[in-house]
Amino acid sequence: MQDDLSTLLVYYHFIMGRSRAYATLWAYSTLLLLLTGSLSLHASELIKHTYPETITVLKLLYASEVKAGFRYKVYAQTAKQEGHDNIAHMLTAMAASEDVHARSFKAILRALGVEAEQVDIDSIKRSRTKDNLRYATEVELGEIDRDYPAYLKRIKVEGHSEAIKQIAYAWQAEKQHRDLIKEIESGTGMFFSMLLSYFRSNPSHYYVNDVCGSTVTELPDHNCPICHNPLTTFREIPKP
Ligand SMILES: [Fe+2]
Ligand SMILES: [Fe+2]
Numbered sequence: 001m002q003d004d005l006s007t008l009l010v011y012y013h014f015i016m017g018r019s020r021a022y023a024t025l026w027a028y029s030t031l032l033l034l035l036t037g038s039l040s041l042h043a044s045e046l047i048k049h050t051y052p053e054t055i056t057v058l059k060l061l062y063a064s065e066v067k068a069g070f071r072y073k074v075y076a077q078t079a080k081q082e083g084h085d086n087i088a089h090m091l092t093a094m095a096a097s098e099d100v101h102a103r104s105f106k107a108i109l110r111a112l113g114v115e116a117e118q119v120d121i122d123s124i125k126r127s128r129t130k131d132n133l134r135y136a137t138e139v140e141l142g143e144i145d146r147d148y149p150a151y152l153k154r155i156k157v158e159g160h161s162e163a164i165k166q167i168a169y170a171w172q173a174e175k176q177h178r179d180l181i182k183e184i185e186s187g188t189g190m191f192f193s194m195l196l197s198y199f200r201s202n203p204s205h206y207y208v209n210d211v212c213g214s215t216v217t218e219l220p221d222h223n224c225p226i227c228h229n230p231l232t233t234f235r236e237i238p239k240p
Contacts, residue, residue, distance in 0.1 A: 044113035054155045054163045055114050061151065061167065062105040066119040068140065069098035074124060075132040076240055082129050085239065086199040093206030093215050093237040094177050100213035101170040108163050130192045133181060141178040144171060169212035172226045176215045207234040 048055065072095035079088035106116045127135070148171035155163060207216050212227035219231055227233070 047112050051112055051158050051160050054158050054160045055109065055112055057151045057155050058105050058109050058163060059116065062102055062109065062116045063119045065098050065102035065105060067121060067124060069095045069102060070121045071124050072098060074126055075129070078126060078132060079129045080240055084129055084196065084199065086202065086204045087129060089204045089206060089239045090180055092240045093208055094180070096208045096237050097173050097177065097213035097215045100208065100210060101173065104166045108166060137181055141174060144174040144178065169226050173213040173215060180215065206237045208237055209234050
């Protein structure tokens with residue numbers, strides 16, 4: 001800061017040596033810029049101090065959505081390679097939904113003056129479809145009814161309505177994901193073969209809502225069941 005001021009003073013004396021009127025105009029403009037700059041700086045600091053828990057939770061959720069999206073894309077590729085085309089389709093739709101969640105959390109963070117950090121996706125494990133689905137069911141979707149209420153409770157007192165709304169939307173969409181793969185309970189060989197025959201015999205359509213990540217196999221009659229936006233906010237996810 002001191003260096004910046006010294007530089008500005010050098011400029012000021014340099015311009016003064018040429019034109020007093022121009023130097024005065026320049027000094028006023030610079031002062032104005034400094035003031036508005038520091039004012040906007042204070043505003044962004046104030047926002048960060050008003051929503052510290054909201055920002056922490058959004059950062060955590062953003063990272064977990066990016067990881068979940070990437071994980072489901074990898075799982076979809078594996079499923080396709082193993083010939084489970086309909087399972088690959090379901091996983092692709094779930095990945096698209098996680099991308100919606102990641103995008104909305106990132107947008108709220110940006111509005112709060114915080115840039116989402118780079119997420120480490122290299123550590124994501126790849127396995128066979130049977131194990132991938134078991135992991136998705138037991139580890140990931142098994143945690144949603146514990147984690148989401150805890151996150152919502154943490155940020156409630158700060159009252160950031162958009163963050164509260166989007167996190168509640170994401171929780172509802174995660175429940176849909178769980179329902180989509182609820183047939184996978186034990187991951188035993190016998191059960192997995194039943195699951196495969198179920199998926200093979202059911203032609204799949206998947207639609208994802210671009211606002212809340214709602215993931216459905218049939219379009220609702222009217223609005224989205226989660227965010228209540230019109231059906232135009234849904235897009236059909238093509239088979240990979
Ligand atoms: Fe999600
Ligand atoms: Fe999910």
